[in-house]
Every structure is written in structure tokens, then in C-alpha cells.
Amino acid sequence: MYAQMVKTEADRPRTLEEMDPQERAFQERIDAGIKIEPKDWMPEGYRKTLIRQISQHAHSEIVGQLPEGNWITRAPTLERKAILLAKVQDEAGHGLYLYCAAETLGVSRDQLTEQLLSGKAKYSSIFNYPTLTWADIGAIGWLVDGAAIMNQVPLQRCSFGPYSRAMIRVCKEESFHQRQGYDIMMKLCQGTPEQKAMAQDALNRWWWPSLMMFGPSDAESVHSAQSMAWKIKLNSNDELRQKFVDQTVPQAEYLGLTVPDPDLKWNEDKGGYDYGEIDWAEFFEVIKGNGPCNRERMAARVKAHEDGAWFREGLMAHAEKQAERRRNAAA
Amino acid sequence: MARAATDDTALFEYALRLGDNCLILGHRVSEWCGHSPVLEEDIALANVALDLIGQTQLWLGLAGEIEGQWREGGGRSADDLAFLRDAGAFRNLLLVEQPNGDFGKTLARQFLFDAWHNAMLGALQGSADKRAAEIAEKAAKEVAYHLNRSRDLVVRLGDGTAESHSRMQRALDDLWFYTGELFLADEVDAAMLAAGIGPDLDDIRAQWDAEIDRTLKQATLRRPDSGHVQKGGKRGVHSEHLGYVLAEMQFLQRAYPGARW
Ligand SMILES: [Fe+2]
Ligand SMILES: [Fe+2]
Numbered sequence: 271m272y273a274q275m276v277k278t279e280a281d282r283p284r285t286l287e288e289m290d291p292q293e294r295a296f297q298e299r300i301d302a303g304i305k306i307e308p309k310d311w312m313p314e315g316y317r318k319t320l321i322r323q324i325s326q327h328a329h330s331e332i333v334g335q336l337p338e339g340n341w342i343t344r345a346p347t348l349e350r351k352a353i354l355l356a357k358v359q360d361e362a363g364h365g366l367y368l369y370c371a372a373e374t375l376g377v378s379r380d381q382l383t384e385q386l387l388s389g390k391a392k393y394s395s396i397f398n399y400p401t402l403t404w405a406d407i408g409a410i411g412w413l414v415d416g417a418a419i420m421n422q423v424p425l426q427r428c429s430f431g432p433y434s435r436a437m438i439r440v441c442k443e444e445s446f447h448q449r450q451g452y453d454i455m456m457k458l459c460q461g462t463p464e465q466k467a468m469a470q471d472a473l474n475r476w477w478w479p480s481l482m483m484f485g486p487s488d489a490e491s492v493h494s495a496q497s498m499a500w501k502i503k504l505n506s507n508d509e510l511r512q513k514f515v516d517q518t519v520p521q522a523e524y525l526g527l528t529v530p531d532p533d534l535k536w537n538e539d540k541g542g543y544d545y546g547e548i549d550w551a552e553f554f555e556v557i558k559g560n561g562p563c564n565r566e567r568m569a570a571r572v573k574a575h576e577d578g579a580w581f582r583e584g585l586m587a588h589a590e591k592q593a594e595r596r597r598n599a600a601a
Numbered sequence: 602m603a604r605a606a607t608d609d610t611a612l613f614e615y616a617l618r619l620g621d622n623c624l625i626l627g628h629r630v631s632e633w634c635g636h637s638p639v640l641e642e643d644i645a646l647a648n649v650a651l652d653l654i655g656q657t658q659l660w661l662g663l664a665g666e667i668e669g670q671w672r673e674g675g676g677r678s679a680d681d682l683a684f685l686r687d688a689g690a691f692r693n694l695l696l697v698e699q700p701n702g703d704f705g706k707t708l709a710r711q712f713l714f715d716a717w718h719n720a721m722l723g724a725l726q727g728s729a730d731k732r733a734a735e736i737a738e739k740a741a742k743e744v745a746y747h748l749n750r751s752r753d754l755v756v757r758l759g760d761g762t763a764e765s766h767s768r769m770q771r772a773l774d775d776l777w778f779y780t781g782e783l784f785l786a787d788e789v790d791a792a793m794l795a796a797g798i799g800p801d802l803d804d805i806r807a808q809w810d811a812e813i814d815r816t817l818k819q820a821t822l823r824r825p826d827s828g829h830v831q832k833g834g835k836r837g838v839h840s841e842h843l844g845y846v847l848a849e850m851q852f853l854q855r856a857y858p859g860a861r862w
Contacts, residue, residue, distance in 0.1 A: 335634060335635035348658050350862055461860055578642075581758065581765065584761030
């Protein structure tokens with residue numbers, strides 16, 4: 271997902287019997303559905319895992335501005351331009367709430383930014399794919415925000431208070447994004463043959479990367495069990511992916527588009543769709559930095575940061591001068 | 602302002618000018634999305650761009666409505682005006698089409714424009730044309746905020762580090778000769794003034810001068826010497842930059858004529 275592969279440093283969660291009393295009390299609070307707040311005691315592993323997860327999520331929102339921002343200046347109508355601007359602005363806002371949530375765990379935004387820019391921290395693989403046509407903006411809203419919602423709705427109930435509250439705010443906006451994206455697709459599919467072809471092409475390119483957003487298959491997800499015990503992950507990757515496929519396939523049919531998966535078919539017994547094998551080799555390459563746009567995305571963020579250094583320093587210097595003036599006036 | 606006979610072709614031009622300023626500056630500002638020096642600026646700039654695009658819809662909507670009085674088949678929509686005119690038919694000031702440059706240049710351009718825009722909208726709220734007065738009233742609230750923000754940043758960066766100071770000074774020096782056009786009244790401005798629809802640009806200049814002088818002093822920046830004035834935007838003679846803005850902005854409407862989005 272936006273936090274696709276979060277390491278927890280634990281292959282399996284410990285049982286209550288194996289825990290010391292403090293940790294056991296902590297786990298029992300979680301089991302009872304009581305939120306953990308920043309001032310509460312928490313195991314170091316919980317803190318570290320959450321920092322990784324929340325910051326991956328925040329970084330994804332920030333990097334996610336780039337592929338969509340790519341079309342703001344080319345949006346086809348004034349209204350579409352305004353909607354897209356507002357959407358990209360929301361994503362920056364999500365990044366901001368999430369950095370604030372991470373800061374409650376004792377890490378600064380500057381440290382997290384440094385981790386992103388040095389390549390140490392990850393962000394969602396999805397934002398390393400290019401937006402080649404206007405239909406990609408529709409497909410992102412529909413599929414990418416749709417997949418994000420699938421993951422984030424349960425996270426509203428996660429055990430860490432600030433993260434859970436951030437997710438509640440974020441989810442409201444995400445469902446608006448998804449509706450807008452689907453609306454773009456709808457307009458294209460009702461439009462000229464060229465527009466419809468543009469929509470189909472976007473679905474062809476975004477379908478599989480969207481499924482990859484849920485992360486490796488459950489068999490490969492060695493870190494999930496601990497995160498689930500801590501209730502910072504509430505569903506397995508495959509479970510959410512299945513829900514996403516089941517929700518999205520009828521939406522594609524309604525648009526009159528074809529999902530680019532020859533193995534896709536309804537399975538009456540399980541009450542869901544069977545779908546083809548994901549190209550995991552591609553997924554791991556993108557995670558490693560070899561997606562079509564990893565280099566551009568990172569270069570854009572690094573450039574923004576470096577070019578903006580004088581601006582941030584200027585503001586800091588002014589604040590110091592003002593403080594000094596106030597001290598002198600008071601003296 | 603007292604109401605005199607309205608010259609609707611002049612009002613059409615006038616609404617285009619106001620709308621095109623918003624559209625082109627909104628476009629420029631939106632180019633920063635995701636690339637600004639700090640997350641809070643990404644959010645703030647997107648906000649400014651959003652306001653300007655909203656104002657574009659109102660002014661160009663008014664222009665189209667007025668045009669409907671004489672154009673066969675009715676006036677053009679705000680979208681048609683935005684996406685289907687060539688550069689020579691655009692009426693924005695040269696200042697707003699200037700490239701973003703560094704963040705300092707973007708801010709200086711914003712401040713110089715906001716100070717003018719704010720004074721204009723203040724006056725237009727009393728316009729004899731009720732539609733213009735209504736748009737101005739709504740836009741004035743947004744632009745007052747834009748001005749507060751750009752003024753504040755100009756002061757902080759002017760009086761920041763040696764580097765931020767010199768970048769802001771260079772930005773002002775580079776942009777200054779586009780500011781004269783803000784106050785150059787032509788026959789459209791004269792007709793609007795006579796009809797009680799638009800303000801006297803000399804009054805606007807006085808307010809602008811006061812704002813600029815006060816702010817630059819606080820920012821420890823030097824007001825560039827008034828010299829040659831670059832002009833032409835208001836009558837459709839632009840810099841080379843506008844063509845590229847339009848090539849980008851209008852791409853889809855041009856590549857897929859008649860398609861609905
Ligand atoms: Fe988001
Ligand atoms: Fe979103």
C-alpha cells in the first residue's frame with residue numbers, strides 16, 4: 271500500500287506469556303481496543319515500526335504529488351484544473367498530517383525528509399509509473415486512490431491514536447478523489463473513440479501496478495504477523511487486494527473497459543474474482559529503484575529541497591533577527 | 602461611481618483582461634505544485650492558484666455573457682475563451698506571464714501583482730456594473746489573503762540572509778519594467794472609468810506605490826529606478842513566453858477538437 275513493505279524486526283509476535291509485565295499490559299490494551307497515545311509506554315519495536323509505516327505513507331503522499339502535478343498545467347477545462355489542483359493540494363496536506371503523526375513518536379520532519387531524499391526511506395511503488403495522458407489522471411483517482419482507501423479505511427481503527435485520527439481525516443478526502451477520478455474515466459468512456467481508447471490504455475498500464483500497491487503476497491509477507499498483533503495492520507495484503515479486485519472489476523465493466531487480465535474470472539465458490547499472477551519481479555525492481563520514474567521522482571524532490579535551501583534559511587534568519595529585536599526592545 | 606452609458610465592447614475587453622491575468626498567473630503558480638521549497642508552500646501556492654482559477658471562471662464567464670449580446674450563436678464559454686484563443690487574443694499583463702524563475706522571483710512577481718490586484722478589486726467592488734462588483738467582492742477576500750502572504754514573505758526574505766536579500770533584490774530589478782503597464786490607461790480603461798465601471802488607474806498607482814514603498818522599506822529592499830516601461834499585454838502583444846504557456850495549457854483542447862472532458 272502506501273506503506274507496502276514495513277519491516278518489524280520480528281518474524282513472529284511473542285505470546286503474552288513470553289512478554290514482561292509492561293509489554294503484556296501494553297498488548298492487553300491493544301487487544302481490548304484501547305488506543306495507544308504518544309505519551310504511553312510502548313515497545314521500541316512498535317515505535318520503530320510505526321515510524322517506518324507512517325513515514326512511508328507520508329513520503330508516498332509527497333512523491334504522489336508529482337505524477338498528478340504533471341497534468342495540472344494541461345488539464346482540459348478550468349473545472350478539471352481546479353479539481354486536480356485541489357486534489358494535489360489535499361495530498362500535500364495528507365503528507366503534513368502524517369509527518370505530524372510521526373513526529374509524536376520522537377522523530378522530526380527534517381530527519382524523515384533526509385531519509386527520503388537519501389533513498390533510505392521507501393514510498394509506494396505506484397508513484398514510479400509515468401502519467402502519459404489525461405486518462406492517467408482519471409485512472410489514478412479511480413484505481414490508486416481507490417486502493418489507498420481500501421487500505422486506509424481499516425487503519426482508521428488502528429491502535430495508535432494519532433495515526434488513526436490522521437486516517438479519519440485522510441479517508442474523507444480520498445473518497446472524493448476516487449469519485450473525481452472515476453468521473454474523468456466516465457467522461458472519457460462516453461466521449462470520442464480516441465478518448466475511450468485513451469481510457470483503456472490507462473487502465474492497461476495502471477491495473478497491475480495498482481494491484482501491487484497492496485504489497486507482496488501473504489506467503490511472502492514475513493513481517494505482517496507482528497504488525498497485525500499490534501493492530502497497525504488490520505488485514506492481510508491478499509485479503510485487501512481481493513476486495514479491491516472485487517470492487518473494481520464491476521466498475522470497469524460499467525465503463526465498458528476491459529481489465530487487462532486474461533485469467534480474470536468470477537469464482538462462484540469463493541464469491542470473488544480469480545485473477546492472474548502478479549509480476550513480482552517487476553514489483554521488486556520498482557521497489558529497488560528501477561521503476562520507469564524512480565530516478566525522476568527522487569531527482570525532482572532533491573532539486574526542490576536543494577533549490578529551496580536559501581528560502582528556508584532566509585526565513586530562519588529573519589525569525590532570529592526578530593527574536594533578537596524583541597529581546598533588545600525588552601532589555 | 603456614477604453610471605454612464607456602458608460600452609459593452611469595452612466591458613468585454615475589460616473582463617477579459619481581469620480574467621486573463623488570473624488565468625495566466627494561476628498557471629504559472631500551479632507549475633510549482635510538488636516542487637516548492639517546503640511542504641507548506643506547496644499547499645499555500647496551490648491555494649493561490651485555485652483562487653485564481655476560480656476568479657478566471659468568473660471573469661471569463663462574464664466576458665462570454667457580454668459577448669453573447671452580439672456574437673452569433675451566443676457568447677463563448679469561459680473554457681472556450683481560455684482554451685481556444687491564440688496568444689494575440691489574450692489580454693493579460695506582461696508581468697503575469699513571466700517565467701517563475703527561482704522562488705524569489707515567483708514571490709516578487711506575486712507581490713507586485715497582488716498589490717495592484719488588491720487595489721483594483723477594492724475599487725471594483727463599487728463598480729456601476731453589478732456583475733463586476735459581485736465578482737470583485739468575492740475575489741477581494743481571496744486576494745487580500747494573497748497580498749498578506751506575499752508581502753510577509755517579501756519582508757522576511759528581504760530581511761533574511763544576505764543570499765535571500767540579494768535574490769529578492771534581483772527579482773525586483775528583473776521584473777520592475779513590467780510594472781509600468783499596470784497603470785497605463787488606454788481607451789478601454791478610459792471608457793470604463795467614464796462609465797463608472799472601472800477605477801482611475803492613477804488612484805490605483807497611488808495605492809500601489811504606498812504599499813510597495815512601505816513593504817520594501819520593511820524588507821530592506823531598494824525600489825528599482827523607474828525607467829523604460831515594457832507594455833503590450835493589454836492589447837495582445839506579448840512576450841515570447843505566453844505562446845509556450847498556451848501550447849501547454851491548450852494542448853488537449855487543440856489535439857482533440859470538440860471533445861468533452
Ligand atoms: Fe492522499
Ligand atoms: Fe488521494
